[in-house]
Structures are given as C-alpha cells and as structure tokens.
Amino acid sequence: MSPxxxxxxxxxxxxxxxxxxxxxxxxxxxxxCRGTAAESGGKSGVKRGFSNTIDLNxxxxxxxxxxxxxxxxxxxxxxxxxAAKTQMVGWPPVRASRKNVMRSCKYVKVAVDxxxxxxxxxxxxxxxxxxxLGALEDMFSCFTIRNYLNERRIMDQVNGxxxxxxxxxxxxxxxxxxxxxxxxxVEICKRLRLMKSSEAIGLEFILQExxxxxxxxxxxxxxxxxxxxxxxxxxxxxxxVPLV
Amino acid sequence: MRQDLVxxxxxxxxDRSQPSDxxxxxxxxxxxxNCSGSISASGSSxxxxxxxxxxxxxxxxxxxxxxxxxxxxxxxNxxxNxxCFxxxxxxxxxxxxxxxxxxxAEALTRSELFIGNCYAVxxxxxxxxxxxxRAVVLKGKPxxxxxxxxxxxxGAHFTPWVSSMTRAYPWLEKVxxxxxxxxxxxxxxxxxxxxxxxxxxxxxxxxxxxSGLSFIASKCRQLRVLDLIESEVSDDEVDWISxxxxxxxxxxxxxxxxxxxxxxxxxLEKLVARSPSLKKLRLNRxxxxxxxxxxxxxxxxxxxLGTGSFSPSEVMAQGDSEPDYVFAFxxxxxxxxxxxxxxxxxxxxxxxxxxCANLTSLNFSxxxxxxxxxxxxxxxxxxxxxxxxxxxxxxxxxxxxxxRVFPVEAQEDIEGPVSEVGLQAISEGCRKLQSILYFCQRxxxxxxxxxxxxxxxxxxxxxxxxxRHRPDHVTGEPMDEGFGAIVRNCKKLTRLxxxxxxxxxxxxxxxxxxxxxxxxxxxxxxxxxxGLKYVLQGCPRLQKLEIRDSPFGxxxxxxxxxxxxxxxxxxxxxxRLTPQGCQQIARAMPNLVVELxxxxxxxxxxxxxxxxxLYMYRSLEGPRDDVPEFVTILxxxx
Numbered sequence: 001m002s003p004x005x006x007x008x009x010x011x012x013x014x015x016x017x018x019x020x021x022x023x024x025x026x027x028x029x030x031x032x033c034r035g036t037a038a039e040s041g042g043k044s045g046v047k048r049g050f051s052n053t054i055d056l057n058x059x060x061x062x063x064x065x066x067x068x069x070x071x072x073x074x075x076x077x078x079x080x081x082x083a084a085k086t087q088m089v090g091w092p093p094v095r096a097s098r099k100n101v102m103r104s105c106k107y108v109k110v111a112v113d114x115x116x117x118x119x120x121x122x123x124x125x126x127x128x129x130x131x132x133l134g135a136l137e138d139m140f141s142c143f144t145i146r147n148y149l150n151e152r153r154i155m156d157q158v159n160g161x162x163x164x165x166x167x168x169x170x171x172x173x174x175x176x177x178x179x180x181x182x183x184x185x186v187e188i189c190k191r192l193r194l195m196k197s198s199e200a201i202g203l204e205f206i207l208q209e210x211x212x213x214x215x216x217x218x219x220x221x222x223x224x225x226x227x228x229x230x231x232x233x234x235x236x237x238x239x240x241v242p243l244v
Numbered sequence: 245m246r247q248d249l250v251x252x253x254x255x256x257x258x259d260r261s262q263p264s265d266x267x268x269x270x271x272x273x274x275x276x277x278n279c280s281g282s283i284s285a286s287g288s289s290x291x292x293x294x295x296x297x298x299x300x301x302x303x304x305x306x307x308x309x310x311x312x313x314x315x316x317x318x319x320x321n322x323x324x325n326x327x328c329f330x331x332x333x334x335x336x337x338x339x340x341x342x343x344x345x346x347x348x349a350e351a352l353t354r355s356e357l358f359i360g361n362c363y364a365v366x367x368x369x370x371x372x373x374x375x376x377x378r379a380v381v382l383k384g385k386p387x388x389x390x391x392x393x394x395x396x397x398x399g400a401h402f403t404p405w406v407s408s409m410t411r412a413y414p415w416l417e418k419v420x421x422x423x424x425x426x427x428x429x430x431x432x433x434x435x436x437x438x439x440x441x442x443x444x445x446x447x448x449x450x451x452x453x454x455s456g457l458s459f460i461a462s463k464c465r466q467l468r469v470l471d472l473i474e475s476e477v478s479d480d481e482v483d484w485i486s487x488x489x490x491x492x493x494x495x496x497x498x499x500x501x502x503x504x505x506x507x508x509x510x511x512l513e514k515l516v517a518r519s520p521s522l523k524k525l526r527l528n529r530x531x532x533x534x535x536x537x538x539x540x541x542x543x544x545x546x547x548x549l550g551t552g553s554f555s556p557s558e559v560m561a562q563g564d565s566e567p568d569y570v571f572a573f574x575x576x577x578x579x580x581x582x583x584x585x586x587x588x589x590x591x592x593x594x595x596x597x598x599x600c601a602n603l604t605s606l607n608f609s610x611x612x613x614x615x616x617x618x619x620x621x622x623x624x625x626x627x628x629x630x631x632x633x634x635x636x637x638x639x640x641x642x643x644x645x646x647x648r649v650f651p652v653e654a655q656e657d658i659e660g661p662v663s664e665v666g667l668q669a670i671s672e673g674c675r676k677l678q679s680i681l682y683f684c685q686r687x688x689x690x691x692x693x694x695x696x697x698x699x700x701x702x703x704x705x706x707x708x709x710x711x712r713h714r715p716d717h718v719t720g721e722p723m724d725e726g727f728g729a730i731v732r733n734c735k736k737l738t739r740l741x742x743x744x745x746x747x748x749x750x751x752x753x754x755x756x757x758x759x760x761x762x763x764x765x766x767x768x769x770x771x772x773x774x775g776l777k778y779v780l781q782g783c784p785r786l787q788k789l790e791i792r793d794s795p796f797g798x799x800x801x802x803x804x805x806x807x808x809x810x811x812x813x814x815x816x817x818x819x820r821l822t823p824q825g826c827q828q829i830a831r832a833m834p835n836l837v838v839e840l841x842x843x844x845x846x847x848x849x850x851x852x853x854x855x856x857x858l859y860m861y862r863s864l865e866g867p868r869d870d871v872p873e874f875v876t877i878l879x880x881x882x
Contacts, residue, residue, distance in 0.1 A: 090391030090792075091767065092683060092710040095448075097474055097502060098609070098650060107555050107589045118560050120589070190591055 106186055112140050112194040113163070123186045129178050133165065136194070162197035316345070323349035333358050352376055359383065360812050362400055362424065363837065364863045367408035379418035379443075380409065386815050386859060387765075388790050389423060390448060393817055393857070395843060397872050402426045410437040418443040418469075425449070428480075431456035435463035443469035453478035454505065461487035468521075471499040479505035486511040490518075497524035501550045501584060506530040517542045523578075526550025529586035532557040533569065540572040549576065551584030554592060554611075569595035583607035609650045634666035638673025646679040651710060664691035664717075671695035679704035686717040687744060692726030696733035705730050706741035712768040712793075715745040722746055728753030731761070738785075741765035751775035755782020766791040773800035780804035790815040798825025801858075805829070808836055813861040817841075821855040823878075829860070830878035837863045838878040839871075 106123040119139050126132045165177035169188045180188070327350050330336050340350040356379040359365060371377070384400025402424045409416055416438045426449050434441065441464045446452075454477060460470065461484050477500075485508045488495075493515065500507075507530060516522060516539050523546060527536065531552030540546070556566075569592060573579070579599045588611045634649070647670060649662055662684040668691040670677065677699040687709050695702070707727075715722055723744035731737060731754050738760050742750065746769035754761065755778035762785050770776070776796040779786065780803050789811065797820035808814065808829075823840065830838040841857040867877040 088712070088793075090388065090393045091712070092651065092708055093388075093391045093767070094651065094683070095390050095474060096392070097476075107587055109556065109560075109589065116561065118556075120556055120558050120560075122587075 106189075108167075108189055108191045110136065110139070110192040110194070113196050115140060121192070123189060128182055129185075133177075136165070136192075140194070163194040164197050165192065166195045167192050320345060320349050324353050327353045328355075331356075355379060356381065356418075361861050361863075362405065363865070363868050364812075364861060366865045367405045367412075369864060371408055371412035375412065377413055378416060379420075380405070380413075380416065381420040381422075382424060383422045384424035386790060386813055387423075387788075388792065388815055388817065393792065394841065395872075395874055397425075398841070398875065399868065399870055399872065400424045401870060402430045406430050406433050406437075414438065415440055417441060417466075418445075420445040420447070421449050422447040423449065425451040426456070428452050428456035428459070432459040435459040438464075440466055442466050443471075445469065445471040445473065446475045447471075447473045448475060450476040453480040454482040454484045454503075455480040457484040458482045458487040461485070462489065465489065466494065468494050469497040470495070471497055471524075472502055473499060474502050477503045477505070481505075483508045483511065485515060488515050493519045494521055495519040496521045497548075498522065499524060499526040499550065501526040501528050501552075501586075503528045509535050513538055513542065519543075520545075522546065524548035524581075526583060527552035529553045529584075533589075533592055534560075534567060537567040537569060537572045540576055544575045545578060546576050547578045548581040549579055549584070551582065551586075553587040554585045555587040555589045570598060574598040577602075579603065581605040581607075583610075585611035605646075609648065634662070635669045638669040641674060642676070644670075644674040644677055647674070647677065648681040649683055650681075651683045664688040667691040668694050671698040675699060676701060678702060681706040681708075681741075683708045683710060685710055686714060687723065687726070688716045688718045689721065689723060689726035689729075690716075690718070692723070693729040696726075696729040700734060701736060702730070702734040703736045704739040705734065705737060706739070706765070707743055708741065709744040713745045714743075722750070724750040724753065728757070731757040735760075737761060739763040742769055743767060744769075747771050748775040748778065751778040752782075755779050758783050760785055762786065763788045764790070766794055768793045770794045770796060773797055773803075776800035777803040780807055784810075786810075787812045789813075791817070791819060793818040795820050798822055798828070801825055801829060805832055808833055808860070809862050811862070813859065815857070815859050816855075817857040819855075819858075821858055822853060823855055826855055826858055826860075827878050830880050834880040835862055835864070836860055837867055840876045840878065842874055842876070 107120050108123060110119045110121055121132070121135065121139075123132070126135065166174050167177050167185070167189045168174055168191050170190060174193070177185070177192070323346060327336070327339060327346075330339060330350075330353075333354075333356070336350055336354055340347045351373050352375065354374050355377060357370060357374050357377045358381045359370060360383050362382050362384045382402070382405060385394060385398060388394065389398065400423060402421060410433060414437075417440055419434065419441075420443075424446075426446060431452055434444070436459075444460060444464075444467070457470075457472075457477070460467065488511075495515070498515075498519075507528065509531065512531075513535075516525065522543055525539065525543065525546055526548065527539070527550050529552055531539075533552070533554050533556055536552055536554070540549070573595055576599065580602055582596060582599065582603055582605070585608055637644070637647070649666070651662070662682075664684070664687045667682060667684070667687065670680075671691070671694045675698060677695075678701050680695075680702070681704075684707075687707065692707065695705075709723070716726070723742075723746055727740075727742050727746070727750050731740070737758065740754070740758065740761055740763070742754075742765070748771045751770060751774070754764070758764075758779075759782075761783050764779065764783070764786060766789075773796055775794070776791070777800050779789070780800070784807075786807065787810075792815075796816065801816070801821060802825070804814070826838055826840060830836065838858070838860045840855055841859060843856060867879065871877060
C-alpha cells in the first residue's frame with residue numbers, strides 16, 4: 001500500500017500527470033468520488049485519500065490501493081502537460097488571502113498621445129494582444145481597432161487619426177506592441193503608449209512591408225508570430241527605405 | 245517591543261506542558277507543601293525553634309505544617325515582588341509548581357494570560373485562577389483550518405471569553421486572538437467594557453466586519469494598537485476609519501493590510517496627522533501610491549510601513565507631475581520594516597532605495613515583480629525576508645535570519661523558478677539563517693543536506709515541495725536523507741514541516757534526532773504505522789502534530805498514549821483511522837477531547853468506516869458544548 005513503488009517512476013514530471021478522469025471538483029473535501037476504479041471505497045477507504053502521482057508508465061490498476069478513486073491510470077497519451085490538473089483541497093498549503101493575490105497582477109500605465117489622462121491596466125487580465133487592444137478600445141472609447149489582417153493599429157474614427165500601440169520594455173526601449181509572444185510581452189512591458197502613426201513612421205513601415213508576406217490562411221496568432229519574429233530582426237538594422 | 249514579543253509567543257509552544265491544574269485539582273492537595281505555615285495572616289506561631297529559618301525562603305521543608313513566627317503575608321509579599329519580574333509563562337508555570345504559596349503568589353502576579361487552545365480550559369476556570377490579568381492571548385482553530393481543511397463554524401468562539409472577561413478583568417488592556425471566530429457583537433462588548441483598553445490584535449480571525457472595527461475605533465479612547473493580520477473582515481460598508489475620535493490620538497500601530505474593502509482616505513490622512521506616536525502603519529491595497537505619499541510625509545517617524553498597492557489609481561491626469569516618492573522614503577529615516585507592494589507597478593520600485601540599507605525586514609511576497617527588478621535593492625539590504633532572486637539574496641543578505649519564499653502560482657503542476665538551486669545558494673550565503681519557509685516545485689537531498697550543514701542555527705525548517713510524493717529529482721530517491729540531515733545537524737530545531745516522497749525511514753530519523761521538535765507538519769508522507777510510531781515515541785517535546793493524507797492507522801495512534809497529555813493537539817486528516825480506534829483513545833484518556841470531523845451529510849455518517857479528520861486535544865473541561873453537527877466527540881464511556 002505504499003507509494004514506495006513510486007521510486008521506480010521517472011521524476012514525477014508534469015507530463016506524466018493527468019487527472020482528467022477523476023472528476024473531482026474543488027468543493028469541500030470529502031466530496032464523493034465518482035470515479036470508476038474498483039479499489040475506491042472499502043479497503044483503502046480514504047475518501048480524500050492519496051493523490052496518485054504514479055507515472056503513467058506503470059499503468060497497472062493493481063499498483064497499490066493508494067489511488068484516488070478514478071482511473072487516472074487509464075489515461076495515457078502524449079507527455080503533453082494536462083490543461084487543468086485537479087487540485088487537492090488545501091494543497092499546497094497557502095492561505096486563501098495569499099492565493100488571491102497570487103493571481104498576480106501586472107499593472108502598467110497607458111498613455112495616449114493627446115489624451116488628457118492616463119489609465120492603468122493589469123496585463124495579467126488578458127491572454128492575448130487582441131484582448132488587450134479590445135480593452136484599450138473600451139477605455140479610450142473614441143478609438144476603434146482597425147481590422148487589417150493582422151493589424152495592430154488603432155484608429156480614432158472621429159479625427160481620422162491613426163495610432164499605433166507601442167510599449168516601453170525593461171531596457172527602456174520603445175517597441176511595437178506585438179513583436180514578442182504575449183507572455184513575454186507581459187513580463188517585459190513597463191508601460192504602454194498609443195502613439196500617433198505619424199510619429200511612428202519607422203515602425204509603421206515595418207508593418208506595411210510585411211503585409212504581403214503574411215497573406216496566408218493561418219490563424220491570426222500564427223500570423224502574428226511570424227510577423228513578430230520578422231519584426232524583431234528588422235528592428236535591429238536601420239538601413240531601410242522609408243515608406244512613400 | 246511588546247507587540248513583537250506577543251507575536252513571537254504566538255508561534256511558540258509550551259515547553260513545560262503539564263497543566264498544573266491537572267495535578268492540584270485532584271486529590272493531591274494533602275501532599276502540597278505549605279511553605280508559609282498557616283494560611284491566615286495573623287500567624288499564630290510562637291514556637292521558638294522555628295524562628296531561625298524564617299529569614300530565608302524555606303524550600304526544602306518537610307511535608308508537615310510549618311509554623312513561622314512571621315506573618316505569611318510578608319513572605320507572600322516578597323514572592324510577589326520577585327515574581328512580578330518573571331515574564332515568561334514557562335518560568336511562571338515552573339514557579340507555580342514549587343508549592344501552594346508560590347502557586348498563589350504567581351497567580352496573583354501573572355499579568356498576561358496565554359491560552360494556547362481555547363478549548364483546553366474554560367474562561368471561568370482560567371480567570372478564577374488568574375485574577376489580575378491585563379493581557380489575554382487566545383488561540384483557537386488548528387493551523388490546517390487556514391487551508392480549508394476544516395468546515396466553517398467549527399468553533400473557537402470569542403464570545404464566552406469576552407463575556408467572562410468583562411466580569412473578571414475590568415482593567416483589561418490587551419487582547420490578542422489567533423484563529424478565533426470573533427463577532428461584531430464581541431467587539432462591541434469589548435469596546436464598551438474596558439475603559440483602559442489599549443491593544444487589539446486579530447490574527448487569522450474571522451466573523452466580524454467593518455462595523456465591529458468601528459466600535460473599537462470609536463469607544464476605545466486609549467487605543468494604541470489595532471492590528472488586523474491575515475484576518476477576514478467583511479465589508480459592512482461602515483466607515484470605520486472615521487470612527488476614531490477627534491483630537492490627538494495615541495495610536496502607535498495601525499495594521500489593516502488584509503482588509504479587502506476601500507477606506508475613507510481623507511479620514512485616514514487626518515488620523516495619521518493627529519497620531520504623533522504612530523510607528524507602524526500597514527495599508528491595504530485600496531491605498532494608491534499617491535495617497536501613500538501623502539501619508540508618509542505626515543508620518544516620518546514610521547518604523548514599519550505596509551505600502552498598500554504601490555501603484556497609481558485607475559485613472560490619473562496626464563501631465564500632472566507625480567510626487568517625489570524618493571523624497572518621501574528618504575524622509576522616513578526610521579523605517580526598518582517594509583511590506584505591501586500589493587499591485588506594484590515596477591517603475592516605482594526605485595523609490596524605496598533610500599531606506600534599503602536600514603531595513604531588517606522586507607516582504608515582497610505579494611508583489612509580482614521579477615528578480616531582475618529587485619537587483620538594485622539587494623546590495624543595500626542587511627536582512628530580508630520574502631524576496632525573489634534567491635541567488636542575489638544569498639550573495640548580499642549575509643545577516644538574513646528569516647526567509648519565506650512563496651509560490652507565485654500555488655499549483656502543483658507548474659514548473660516554477662524556485663528549486664534546489666535557490667536553497668543551496670541561500671544555505672551558502674546566509675549562514676545565520678534561523679527560520680525558513682520554502683515552497684518549490686522540485687528539490688534534491690543534496691541541497692537540503694547542504695542547508696543542514698551550512699545553517700546550524702536553524703530553528704524552523706519548513707519545506708514544501710508542491711508536487712505530492714516528489715522524490716529527489718536528480719537521484720529519484722525519497723527525500724528521507726535530506727530531512728534526516730536536518731534533524732540530525734540542526735540541533736536547535738523546534739519546528740519542522742516535511743514534504744516530497746518520504747518513507748518511514750524519514751520518520752525514524754525524526755524520532756531519533758528530533759529531540760527538541762515541538763511542531764511537526766506532515767503531508768502525503770510515510771509508508772506505514774511505523775512512521776507515526778517513530779515520531780510519537782521519539783520526540784519528547786512534541787506539542788503540535790498535524791498530519792494529512794498519510795497512511796497512519798489506529799495502531800500508530802495507539803502508540804502515543806503516553807504522550808498525548810503533553811501535547812497541545814493532534815490533527816490527522818485523510819489517514820487510516822477508524823472510529824473504533826479513536827474510541828479506544830477516548831476511553832483510555834478521559835482528559836482528552838477526541839473530535840471526529842466529517843464533511844458529508846449526516847446520512848452518510850453510518851456508511852463511513854473511516855475517519856476523515858481526527859482532532860484531539862487535552863482539556864480540563866471535557867467535551868465542549870458548542871459542537872456543530874458535523875463534529876462528533878467521542879466520550880470516554882462511549
């Protein structure tokens with residue numbers, strides 16, 4: 001009944017865990033297990049019993065009774081990390097107040113050229129550039145996002161002035177929003193500025209230049225990835241002909 | 245500082261655990277020595293032969309009555325005058341065991357009453373013995389309640405205590421509660437009953453709201469300390485800050501960083517302005533950095549500052565010049581403790597540089613910043629706690645005594661940045677470390693062994709490898725040897741929390757070497773009953789034992805019978821206990837309260853042949869009378 005056999009397992013890598021079969025919820029402890037494993041109830045008799053981190057390689061359902069009811073041993077597959085692993089109640093032992101805060105927030109100031117006020121946004125609230133720009137559009141409600149194929153431009157429809165979203169990274173450089181993967185962006189962004197396109201001429205050129213190359217039938221995110229990589233490289237060299 | 249002393253005591257355990265009441269209340273009165281002869285003050289003794297030893301306090305006297313020519317009162321007065329210098333409750337407990345006279349004198353001179361488990365003794369009994377108390381420290385729920393392992397409304401109500409105190413202690417000045425359920429009515433009663441009330445500290449408490457705080461603020465005219473630490477405060481939409489009376493206040497400490505609702509900033513600013521003695525101020529996250537600035541320049545004498553959000557408010561005018569935050573920090577020359585940073589906008593961080601060199605405590609655990617951003621701070625910090633960038637910490641914080649590293653995302657399956665590398669670095673750089681709480685995703689025995697060898701002053705070692713049953717990720721072995729080294733090499737170790745893949749061997753080490761361990765926390769560990777047996781039989785100082793999800797059963801439980809009266813409590817949840825096994829314990833130990841806590845509905849009760857949670861503790865009062873329906877107390881005669 002011991003987890004001693006765990007010694008043989010590989011280092012309990014993320015990839016080996018998949019609790020999707022267990023159907024446990026985050027409710028109060030002791031919620032009835034609705035799993036299918038034969039060994040639940042009775043013998044091991046532990047309702048909120050041991051979690052089973054037995055590596056999927058072990059497979060066999062007879063490997064100790066120390067499983068949470070549920071057939072996680074049945075689940076195999078790639079080593080891809082599970083999307084949402086079932087969490088045990090009260091584990092890790094971190095107080096609720098701290099857990100709430102740990103949702104972490106990444107506040108940055110947003111300035112818009114010509115607008116009289118700054119706003120503050122929590123980058124952690126968004127999962128993609130699209131969401132962020134949508135939120136900015138709401139905040140500075142005179143703007144709409146122009147939907148080019150993969151545009152990052154923001155248009156003030158009233159004045160006909162175009163804005164480009166830029167950000168200051170941790171090195172103090174001003175970059176075009178969208179040039180790095182989203183998660184990296186959240187980490188390195190210190191503040192945002194919606195810059196008038198006329199001021200961002202060099203950056204805008206880059207966008208225009210690459211439009212033709214990105215007209216392919218792929219997900220927008222992938223387009224952005226392709227563009228961002230390219231933009232990164234381009235920004236390094238400055239011998240570019242300005243856009244007519 | 246008084247407060248710090250109490251907070252220390254909050255986590256300390258009783259060294260001398262035997263409740264003296266257990267002895268004297270039984271039929272042992274005949275055997276008690278009576279140093280001072282007859283009880284009455286008049287002193288009826290006239291025998292000449294006994295006068296010689298009256299000048300010294302007779303300690304080694306025969307059991308028979310001793311007649312002294314001097315009035316007992318003199319002796320008792322001497323005792324009282326000496327005993328009032330004893331502040332440590334452990335020393336006082338020892339003194340009270342000497343003889344009846346000392347017991348009485350000690351009882352009359354004890355001014356701080358510490359109750360480690362509010363159910364171990366009744367208010368009436370405690371207050372009957374100690375009649376001149378000015379400060380009460382009360383602890384309620386066991387620690388695992390913090391992690392949702394206990395249903396709400398389990399108990400630990402403050403109400404019976406405060407009611408008794410209003411009668412017994414009209415001159416009460418200070419109350420500290422930890423993990424108690426406190427209602428607004430309790431606070432109202434407290435506020436109006438004690439004219440000289442000075443200090444209220446509520447740590448990990450719940451059940452009250454801003455209306456309760458308002459009573460305290462408005463009625464306690466002598467209030468010096470109002471500390472709300474990690475408590476849950478409900479938002480009754482009462483402006484409690486405005487409830488503080490006008491005129492100069494004697495506030496020295498105002499801590500409300502855990503309060504999750506907005507406060508009236510104008511009122512707070514005025515309050516700070518009229519509190520010249522204010523030394524500790526910890527703001528909640530609803531205070532913006534601009535507001536913080538305004539407070540800081542009004543209170544340059546602050547020593548402890550919780551910075552609130554450390555972020556601008558949602559909307560701010562562009563073009564407005566921002567206040568000079570560096571200036572504000574530079575003005576607060578006495579700052580030694582910094583915390584908060586709840587919603588930090590990183591570009592404000594440099595503002596704290598002026599005070600870094602003097603900081604002894606730094607809490608960044610609520611801040612979402614990277615190690616990169618913290619680098620410039622490190623060089624200036626003599627001691628820190630709760631920092632990221634562990635290698636930098638190790639390199640610069642040579643005086644570090646306490647470190648706590650929390651997970652940014654408290655989930656198991658996320659690969660995090662904290663590992664054995666950080667622990668190893670800390671152990672090499674911070675040789676004076678006394679206390680460490682370290683959450684990580686993976687660990688190695690080597691790093692833990694290194695810490696045991698490099699940090700001999702360790703008293704508290706709490707390692708939480710968040711993945712359950714994780715072995716040493718390099719060798720694949722259990723973490724037995726690492727923890728074994730900790731108990732073997734750290735001779736001052738009193739508190740230990742273990743994690744990762746552990747076999748019974750780890751527990752054999754703890755039982756063999758952990759002779760000073762008072763608090764032990766176990767989760768998802770061990771192979772068999774032997775594990776728990778090792779600990780119960782090997783650790784004579786064990787006071788608080790909390791275990792979850794480990795394969796220990798009735799036999800193991802039974803092996804601790806000799807020790808349970810010496811402990812404050814034992815918690816075992818999701819282990820292998822049966823109601824019958826627990827019943828045996830209850831039968832064998834009548835002064836133990838054996839609670840079985842269940843979570844399912846009542847109908848399922850019969851179907852369970854296992855125990856979900858056992859919580860047992862010694863008590864002079866027998867089963868409590870405020871038991872909720874999900875708790876069953878096993879009777880000795882059951």
